[in-house]
Amino acid sequence: MQSISLTIDDATIKAEAGDNLLWVALDNGFSIPNLCALRGVTPPFASCRLCFVEIEGRSSPVTACTETVRDGMAVHLNTPRVKKLRSTAFELILSHHHLDCRNCAKNRSCDLQKIAYRFGLKLKPKRLRVIPRNLPVDSSHPLFIYDLNKCILCGKCVHVCHKQGTGMLDFAFRGMHTTVTTLAGIPLADTGCDSCLDCVVICPVGALVAKPEVSLVEAKAEVAHLI
Numbered sequence: 124m125q126s127i128s129l130t131i132d133d134a135t136i137k138a139e140a141g142d143n144l145l146w147v148a149l150d151n152g153f154s155i156p157n158l159c160a161l162r163g164v165t166p167p168f169a170s171c172r173l174c175f176v177e178i179e180g181r182s183s184p185v186t187a188c189t190e191t192v193r194d195g196m197a198v199h200l201n202t203p204r205v206k207k208l209r210s211t212a213f214e215l216i217l218s219h220h221h222l223d224c225r226n227c228a229k230n231r232s233c234d235l236q237k238i239a240y241r242f243g244l245k246l247k248p249k250r251l252r253v254i255p256r257n258l259p260v261d262s263s264h265p266l267f268i269y270d271l272n273k274c275i276l277c278g279k280c281v282h283v284c285h286k287q288g289t290g291m292l293d294f295a296f297r298g299m300h301t302t303v304t305t306l307a308g309i310p311l312a313d314t315g316c317d318s319c320l321d322c323v324v325i326c327p328v329g330a331l332v333a334k335p336e337v338s339l340v341e342a343k344a345e346v347a348h349l350i
């Protein structure tokens with residue numbers, strides 16, 4: 124690997140050529156909002172569109188999770204264009220998210236709340252209409268609950284479920300009707316799910332949550348390398 128240096132908000136950073144820009148920035152203490160990135164997973168899913176940055180010499184902002192670093196690169200994290208794209212992407216996510224923080228099991232540990240707080244974004248969309256999904260909540264599994272109405276389509280649960288070799292969860296439908304669901308939408312209890320709970324740990328919001336008294340310790344160790 125070839126050692127290179129780049130600047131992020133004018134601070135000089137050392138990295139290896141070809142490293143992923145998002146993880147280089149995060150590992151060096153910079154904040155870039157992200158909901159769909161998983162460490163070491165290529166190609167990146169790049170669905171949340173929150174991780175925009177500006178790179179000198181590029182005509183428009185780019186997503187950090189899809190960029191690799193190179194020597195002499197100059198990156199800016201909070202330009203007006205970045206902030207505008209970030210806030211629009213955040214509103215788009217929230218326009219499909221059933222916002223019920225007070226009654227949500229992930230209240231105070233939800234990544235949407237953390238990002239809103241850290242980057243001064245509002246949890247209630249102001250410009251975009253909220254389009255609720257009103258889909259049934261799947262409580263059939265003995266260990267966890269899946270509320271599709273809170274799913275932000277980050278794809279993390281799909282990745283870990285496939286990695287586990289089970290692949291019970293996957294994307295279905297298209298456009299604004301896209302959901303993460305089981306094959307033919309059958310209840311989770313009927314899928315043959317092996318109850319690893321990796322999907323519950325990796326879910327950044329309150330879509331997949333453990334039932335009370337269920338321990339996530341083993342599952343947390345299993346996915347720690349991805350986050």
Ligand code: FES
Binds near residue numbers: 156158170171172174
């Ligand atoms: S983290 Fe880059 S698009 Fe989601």
